[in-house]
Amino acid sequence: xxxxxxxxxxDKQKRQAEHIEESYEKCGLSEEEAEKxxxxxxxxxxxxxxKSGSGRKK
Numbered sequence: 001x002x003x004x005x006x007x008x009x010x011d012k013q014k015r016q017a018e019h020i021e022e023s024y025e026k027c028g029l030s031e032e033e034a035e036k037x038x039x040x041x042x043x044x045x046x047x048x049x050x051k052s053g054s055g056r057k058k
Contacts, residue, residue, distance in 0.1 A: 010049075020038035022034075
């Protein structure tokens with residue numbers, strides 16, 4: 001997956017990032033910086049994109 005590709009994220013994660021980005025822009029950040037911080041926040045919360053597997057650890 002190329003860097004910056006958001007296809008591995010769920011719709012919920014994309015909505016969260018969009019909402020967070022809007023909040024950062026209201027605080028006066030540039031659009032580019034707000035987007036970077038929004039995706040960093042989503043990654044920190046969820047650990048990245050979609051996860052596969054049953055959820056059981058071995």
